[in-house]
Amino acid sequence: MIQLIRGFKDILPNEIELWKHIEQTAITLFESFGFRQIRVPILEKAALFQRSIGEHTDIVEKEMYTFPTEKGELITLRPEATASIVRAYLQQRMYAKDPIQKLYTLGPMFRKERPQKGRYRQFYQINAEVFGIESPYIDAQMIFMLTRFFRQLSITGLEVHLNSLGCPLCRPAFKKALSGMLMEKGDALCSECIRRRDTNPLRVLDCKRPGCQSVVENAPAITDYLCDDCARHFDRVKACLERMGIPYVVSPRLVRGLDYYTRTAFEIQTRELGAQNAVAGGGRYDTLVEALGGPSQPAVGFAVGLDRLVDLALTKTRASELTPDIFIAAMGEAAQEKAFEWSCELGREGIKTEIDFSDRSLKALMKRANRLGAGYVLMVGDQELDRGTAVLRNMRTREQTEIALSGVLGGVKSQLRAASDGRPHGDSQL
Numbered sequence: 001m002i003q004l005i006r007g008f009k010d011i012l013p014n015e016i017e018l019w020k021h022i023e024q025t026a027i028t029l030f031e032s033f034g035f036r037q038i039r040v041p042i043l044e045k046a047a048l049f050q051r052s053i054g055e056h057t058d059i060v061e062k063e064m065y066t067f068p069t070e071k072g073e074l075i076t077l078r079p080e081a082t083a084s085i086v087r088a089y090l091q092q093r094m095y096a097k098d099p100i101q102k103l104y105t106l107g108p109m110f111r112k113e114r115p116q117k118g119r120y121r122q123f124y125q126i127n128a129e130v131f132g133i134e135s136p137y138i139d140a141q142m143i144f145m146l147t148r149f150f151r152q153l154s155i156t157g158l159e160v161h162l163n164s165l166g167c168p169l170c171r172p173a174f175k176k177a178l179s180g181m182l183m184e185k186g187d188a189l190c191s192e193c194i195r196r197r198d199t200n201p202l203r204v205l206d207c208k209r210p211g212c213q214s215v216v217e218n219a220p221a222i223t224d225y226l227c228d229d230c231a232r233h234f235d236r237v238k239a240c241l242e243r244m245g246i247p248y249v250v251s252p253r254l255v256r257g258l259d260y261y262t263r264t265a266f267e268i269q270t271r272e273l274g275a276q277n278a279v280a281g282g283g284r285y286d287t288l289v290e291a292l293g294g295p296s297q298p299a300v301g302f303a304v305g306l307d308r309l310v311d312l313a314l315t316k317t318r319a320s321e322l323t324p325d326i327f328i329a330a331m332g333e334a335a336q337e338k339a340f341e342w343s344c345e346l347g348r349e350g351i352k353t354e355i356d357f358s359d360r361s362l363k364a365l366m367k368r369a370n371r372l373g374a375g376y377v378l379m380v381g382d383q384e385l386d387r388g389t390a391v392l393r394n395m396r397t398r399e400q401t402e403i404a405l406s407g408v409l410g411g412v413k414s415q416l417r418a419a420s421d422g423r424p425h426g427d428s429q430l
C-alpha cells in the first residue's frame, strides 16, 4: 500500500466539523472587522519568498519545497501567505484603487520542518493583513481581534508576547551591538549561529538550542535601541492593549522566523500544547511592499496555525460527526426507485439525507442508521407500497407515523421542522 508522505496528514470526516467551525468563526469575526477574503495560488516563483522572507532564514535556507519548471525557473510551494498577498496587492494594483486594504485568506502552507506533534510539513493557516495603515491602533486592533477569535473558540491559557523590532533607522545600531556581543561571548553558539552572527545576527535570538539560548540570555534588548518614532509607536500599541484589557508580556528576544518584520512583532502562545506552543504570530512589515517593487505602503498582519487550534479544541471536546437528519431504508426494486427520488428532493431542500441503495434487510439498514446517528428513518418496502404509505420513525422517541406516499416530502419536512423547533439551537461544538 502506498502511504502518506512523512509530515503530511489526512484530515478525516469526523474532524472536519471542528475545522469548519474554526474557519467559519474566523471568517465571520474577521469580516465584522472589515476584512475581505482573497485567495492566492499555492505555487509561486521561488524568488518571491527568497526576497521577502529573507535568504538567511530557516524557511528559505532549508524548508522550502522548490522545483524547477521545464524552462528551468524555480517555483515553490508557498511556506506562508503574506508574500503572495503582497504580490497580489501589487500585481493587481489594488493599492491604486485604495491603498488601504484589509485582506484575509486561509489555506495550506508547506515547510520541510522536522515533523513532530503540532508541526507538520503541510499545515493550515488563516492570515489577515492590513495595507496602508501605519497607526499603532491597527496593530492593537488586530491583536484584539485575535484574542476575540480564541475566546470565541473557548481556547484559554493564552499569552500575548510582544516586541518591537524597530525600523531601518534604528535597527542597525542594535544589530551591531548584538553581533559584537555574539563575537565576544559566543563560544557556546551552534555552528549555524556562528555563521549567522555575521549574516543575520537577529536569527541567533530565535535559535532553540540550549547553548545558543544561554548566550542569548545576556543579549542586549532591542527595545533599548528604538528610535523615538518606533518607541512612541510601541508605547501606543501597549497602551491600546491595556485599554482593551488584553494582558501581554514584552519579550525583547522575540524576532520571529521571517526577516520582513519592522516595529511590532507578536506571538500568541498557549501553555496547553507542549513544545509547539505558538498558535499565532505576526507583526508589522512596513518596508516589504516597497522591497517587492511597489509603492511605499506600511502593512501589518498575522497568521494563525489551524492544526494546533484543532489539537487544542480536540483536547476539550470529542470530534463530532455530521449526523444525517434522515436515513431512507428502502427494500426492493420499486421502493428504491421511490427512495431515489425522495433522496434527491430532500437533499435539494438542504435536509441531510443518507441512503445507500443496497439490497439489505431492514434490520441491517436500521443498524447502519443507528450507527450514523440519524434523527429519523423513512422505511418503505413492497408492503408499504401496496398500502400507499411509508413509515417515518423518530429514532430518539421511537415513535412511528405513517405518511401517504403522495405526501412523503411534505410529511418529512413538517416532522423535522417540529422536532428542531423543540430542540435548543446554537453552538454545541466546543
Ligand code: AMP
Residues within 6 Å of the ligand: 080, 111, 113, 118, 119, 120, 121, 122, 123, 124, 125, 256, 257, 278, 279, 280, 281, 282, 303, 304, 305, 306, 307, 308
Ligand atoms: P509563522 O508563519 O511561522 O509566523 O507561523 C504562524 C503560525 O503558524 C504558528 O504560530 C503556528 O501556529 C503555525 N505553524 C507554523 N509552522 C507550522 C508547522 N510546521 N506545523 C503546524 N503549524 C505551524
